[in-house]
Amino acid sequence: MQKTKGGGLRIPKALSRQPRLAEVEAIGFMVLSQIPKWFLKQDIIVLMAKRYNLQRDCLVMDVDNIHVNGASIGHAMGLPSRGYEFSSFDKKNPEHEQIKSMFQGKSLKWLKDFVLVYPMTSEEKRRVFRRTFLLMVVKDFLCPTPSASISPEMHLPSILDVENPMKYNWSLQSFHWLRDGINEYQNKGKKHIGGCTFALLVC
Template sequence: MSVNVIFNKCINKDPQKMAIVEELSFESLQYLPNYYLKHKVLKQLFKHFNTIDNTIHAVAGEVEITTEKIGKAFGLKYTGTTYPDKVTTKGLSEEDERIFKFFQGKSQHALKELIFNTLIDSDANRDKFKRSFLLYIKKCFFLPTSAPNVTPRALPTIFDLQNTRKKNWALHIHNFLLEEIEKAKENNASSVSGCCFALMVIYFHETHFGKNSQDAEAQPPWI
């Protein structure tokens, strides 16, 4: 999994960058496993997931997917407000418009290069690293799509850096996942965007430990 790579090859080796990630409250993402979700498993989770009751109905059991569970699974905040779905240059300050144009349409590879190569030697570069990291995490994990570049929906993240740790990231993931699954089912698609890894973690966690066991309520992250 590409998130694991940037932690192992960059962030974990740079105390300054790790300190920023901890400041953003995303240090738990370093525990994501270094593998991709197999298409066969993904297809089964997607097939048995009902967006009306937010539940996976499968042979091993019925597992409800909630915002709180997504938060606990990944060690993310699951209360508070989320980011808006889109942002435009209209009404932005000259500086914010410059930032918007710099990051708009950035590819996953370009964001990874910024994460690796940005030196933490000034406030401006600290903010550049934060924005690059946030967009990369969204592109690869929170709001993944088949498109090679950052989607417009990810861009509101880059402006309000002061309140990043206060945002409801689990709801952000949950809303996008539900929308993408509903869209895929309507179009009879064979694949789906969104953080389907969340479905797998929650499903196997609950079917293994049980909903009411002490282990199931252990401290996050479940990963």
């Protein structure tokens, strides 16, 4: 029976050296490292995806129905469940295009290697580190996709503004990612179940 990565943000030990760890704490994402690093059986993920009712937004279980929304995911995962929605990626915005060009074609492995060695010797480099780290979190845990590369439309809106990431409603966005992934699995024949399926288990 196949197993897949479940919860927990796997922060490499090398990242624990200052000032990188302090920067991760400053943006509020150390909480994800407290989630148990379980390995989920693929059969369990498939079962949850099949039992998710998209009309009622709940897991239909034998004992009871488990309602899922942004607030429940936020409570389970320790993510902000209030705040602004992410801005959309704008192809006509030069700054957005610059961010896209930096991460175009980059893999999750590249992101992980980058955050381990990138020096934060200026304010601009600090922003680059934040942007790369948050993109790693999204790509690896909150919104994994079957493609090894970054999706501009799906992944980049979460890193367009990194000055205060906690002002955004990460729980609601994670819920949307998960719901969209289940919808594509149920109704569009996708074999990969997108979104943070671990959130369903925690809920």
